Amino acid sequence: MxxxxxxxxxxxxxxxxxxxxxxxxxxxxxxxxxxxxxxxxxxxxxxxxxxxxxxxxxxxxxxxxxxxxxxxxxxxxxxxxxxxxxxxxxxxxxxxxxxxxxxxxxxxxxxxxxxxxVVSPIPAEVREGVRARLEQNGVEALHAELARRDPRAAERLNLRDRSRIARALEVVEATGRSLLDWHHExxxxxxxxxxxxxxxxxxxxxxxxxxxxxxxxxxxxxxxxxxxxxxxxxxxxxxxxxxxxxxxxxxxxxxxxxxxxxxxxxxxxxxxxxxxxxxxxxxxxxxxxxxxxxxxxxxxxxxxxxxxxxxxx
CATH class of the missing domain: 3.40.50.300 (P-loop containing nucleotide triphosphate hydrolases)
Known part of the structure; x- marks a missing residue:
């Protein structure tokens, strides 16, 4: 062509x-x-x-x-x-x-x-901290933590979805905002x-x-x-x-x-x-x-x- x-x-x-x-x-x-x-x-x-x-x-x-x-x-x-x-x-x-x-x-x-x-960059120490808690405490504990800090995001996620639960938690921890809010921008x-x-x-x-x-x-x-x-x-x-x-x-x-x-x-x-x-x-x-x-x-x-x-x- x-x-x-x-x-x-x-x-x-x-x-x-x-x-x-x-x-x-x-x-x-x-x-x-x-x-x-x-x-x-x-x-x-x-x-x-x-x-x-x-x-x-x-x-x-x-x-x-x-x-x-x-x-x-x-x-x-x-x-x-x-x-x-x-x-x-x-x-x-x-x-x-x-x-x-x-x-x-x-x-x-x-x-x-x-x-x-577009989500603001996540500091490495926040990501590493979330992943350390995931490995130490398990995905159920991490989901419970997410439910306390970002109940809207937690409600939408499968209880076994390690990656997305960790991602949602690191976003709210690093930015103070729900991942769902970032999706509107x-x-x-x-x-x-x-x-x-x-x-x-x-x-x-x-x-x-x-x-x-x-x-x-x-x-x-x-x-x-x-x-x-x-x-x-x-x-x-x-x-x-x-x-x-x-x-x-x-x-x-x-x-x-x-x-x-x-x-x-x-x-x-x-x-x-x-x-x-x-x-x-x-x-x-x-x-x-x-x-x-x-x-x-x-x-x-x-x-x-x-x-x-x-x-x-």
Whole structure:
């Protein structure tokens, strides 16, 4: 796609294992576009196999951005992704390439199309103190503390959600304000309302779950356990996002001798299926501008997007 053509963005979302990456690559090849990652786990360079990132051969066929560019020791946030995505978007627009955002992280797409709340930086001593209390006293005690200090946020959080409970508590402790209040202020969207087309791939659940199970087994066959072993050897904080990628906690438990490999794989597959279910719910309620399409119909949808790019008028 040469300069002067429309650079209207295309957003391809969907649950894990729904075939998004292959479709994004097809569209990039058809339009001369650039594939920009919108998956919160595929940003980590330590997690290539276990997150089903595009292969190096696939990345060589078309430009790919924001894949594997973050170290697992980094607590990468949606705000950091927006900053990186803004640069990738500007680069694509400057070169007259169609930006193709693809992934399954709903918050990234929400930030892209609706903006993002901005929270003041949390001092390291506050974060470390909250995490120390979490490890020492457990998640129930931390949730009880949050309920005393920010009952509105506590009411919205699952009692077992260690990460979000810790996050909400550190925000109120550092800023004196609820995380919910911060959500009303923030950055404008990177993509204005009429500057993109958005699709959500919606496979039948049974078909999707079978794909998830088969892909998890294939990842194990491709070396996912060795990949997780290298990550575990770094001794990183278990609350870091990379340490909670689907399949990683169960495989770490296997490496510690707590689970057999088949049991760890069963847990990993089940965790991934549960995540896919949450993705359906999140996109349905949070991003109504996405058009839901069955995978069998997706190529037709993308062909229309490609034609619109070639003939924006």
């Amino acid at each position: 040469s300069k002067g053509h429309s650079t209207k963005a295309v957003l391809i979302a969907g649950p894990t294992a729904s075939g998004k990456s292959a479709l994004a690559l097809e569209l990039a090849l058809a339009t001369g576009g650039v594939v920009i990652n919108a998956d919160s786990m595929q940003v980590y360079r330590d997690l290539h196999i276990i997150t089903a990132r595009p292969t190096r051969a696939e990345e060589a066929r078309a430009p790919h951005r924001l894949y594997g560019h973050v170290d697992a020791a980094v607590n990468f946030s949606a705000g950091a992704w927006v900053s990186d995505a803004a640069k990738a978007l500007a680069e694509a627009q400057a070169q007259g390439q169609m930006p193709i955002f693809i992934g399954g992280t709903g918050l990234y797409f929400k930030a892209l199309t609706a903006g993002l709340s 923030g950055q404008p969207p990177l993509l204005p309302k009429d500057s993109f087309r958005a699709v959500f791939l919606a496979p039948e659940r049974d078909e999707l779950y079978a794909r998830i199970d088969a892909r998890f087994d294939a990842m194990l066959g491709a070396g996912a356990l060795k990949e997780v072993e290298r990550l575990a050897a770094r001794g990183l904080d278990p609350l870091l996002p990379a340490m909670k990628a689907h399949g990683v906690p169960a495989l770490v438990r296997h490496l510690r001798g707590e689970l057999g490999l088949e049991e760890a794989a069963r847990v990993g597959r089940a965790d991934t299926r549960h995540y896919a279910k949450r993705q359906f719910t999140w996109f349905r309620h949070q991003l109504p501008e996405f058009e839901w399409v069955k995978p069998v119909e997706a190529r037709g949808w993308l062909a229309a997007a490609a034609n619109a790019a070639r003939d924006p008028g």
